[in-house]
Amino acid sequence: MTILASSRLANLAGRISAALFGGYALAYGFTAFFSVYLPLPRPDRVVTASLLCFAVWVAAVIYAFAARSALAAWLLIAVLATLLLLGAYLPVEWRTRP
């Protein structure tokens, strides 16, 4: 009973942290990625990507609670965020083009 309760609690804590921190990290990665890759001048790239980021965060929160388990939620969110951040930061010269 206690194991069941504590595993439920851990699952809930996992989902909440995935929603708050994982969600923000994903939104951060999304903004960074599209601030680099959108085919627009630099200020417009940044503003467009930034303005869309809250929708990404909301979607991540919904997914964190809809996913089969906390682990599944963390896995997808973390992998996506890492890929987006890598994509954003790898082209060192190109990402600051005007």
Next chain:
Amino acid sequence: MTLRQSMAGLHTWGGLLPSWLLFVIIFAGTLACFDKELERWMRPALHTPAATAMTATDVGNWVQANVQAPLHAYWLHGPTEREPYWRLGWEEDESGTRGRVAFDLRTGRPMPETVGGEFFFTLHYNLQAGTAGMYIVGLAGMFMLVALVSGIIVHRRIFKDFFTLRPQANGQRAWLDAHNLFGVIGLPFHLILAYTGVAVFVASYMPAGAMVAYGGDPLAFYEEVQGGYHRNELNQPPGQFAPLETLLTDARERWDGAEIGWIIVEHPSDASAVVSVRRFDPSRIGSPQDALSYDAFTGELLHQQQAPAGYRAYIWLVGLHMAQFGGHIVRLLYGLLGLAGCAMLIAGTGVWLRKREGRQIRGIEIVRALNGAVFFGMPIASLALLWANRLLPDTLAERGAAEAWCFSLAWLAVAVFAYLSRRQPLGLSRRLSALLAILALGLPLLNGLTTPEGHLLASLARGDLMLAGIDAVLLLVGSLCAWYSLRSPQTKKPAREDTRPAARQQELAP
């Protein structure tokens, strides 16, 4: 667990936890739709229209003569239809201290200090708690977005339920109908306002773009994205200022006679001083961020702001949130939909409570105490602020701060009272309604006693509907609260009412 079940949990708890904070933000935002009207109400010198001979130069001279410390910048705004007076603000160079003054057009002197309608605007976006408050409000906005989206997913028959209201049904059903009704009525508005609300401070909330595309230099980002102008200080004494009126005339000509908004004078005690003139266009959703920057001494045009498309999109979204377009009808609709948002929150906590009543859960008392403390505390404190505005003497030093103290202390008193009577929710809401009614109905009377030109009869006779509207709304709200607190008295009187000495001491109304 199905999607709908998991979303129900998210909606219940992700909605309940921030609901009191969201109520404060939405209620303050609703009042802030009418901040300029409230400001005029709170400044009796503005109750009747006055012609003015005061010019931008007079205001500039006033700040040079009355503020001793060297200034980083000062900014001024001329009279407009909604704000018929000169406004001035400044920031001192070393301390960063800010000041603001509103001028009485008849005398050319500062009006008695008041926090004004801007108090609610600031409360709305940062809870009067600076940068930390801004981040808290942002997070609350995200909770609101999540609650709205999960609420849509949970809601099985969104169209059919919209036409369903069963006030006579059992408690939980009636509260749920009300929650659905107000939620669905305001849904597009709430989604857009929550989204544009968090978007206002997007550069603070989400600095990723500036970090990655500008090499971690947010200042370079701001400069490029706003297309603004900045001239570094030369550390040399200033020359002879060109009259501000010449610059304003030039700006009007360049903009085909457009209205002038804020006039900003940067480092006026240095040889590098710049005067920037902003355009004011309330016919646009987002007033265009066109600015002309002049050399303060020669009057030479240094720079014409051309904001890139992305920034104009941002300004449009912010404008959608700020409701400075479309005149009074738009603000009225925003106000009504804001109230629908408040009602949705109240009904939402009502559903939560009714579902758990009868079970011995500790949370119930906490939720009841918070309901009383916030849903009544915030409106009562707002009325206390308006009472203080009329009762505090004009000559009082730090008058604005005293008003804010009255707001805070009134709220604190309500919160203590709500906590002490958390076991008698019916008596609590009835007493606080009575207090609300007394404050709301008394205010137009007090207004009549203290302002010869501002009371309902005078403003109606002048056809000054915006000023009369505030008193009329107070009378309406007061009557509704009085009706609520008096109707079918003692039907469900809890057996234990008033047995506790603490509750008796805190009794605020009959």
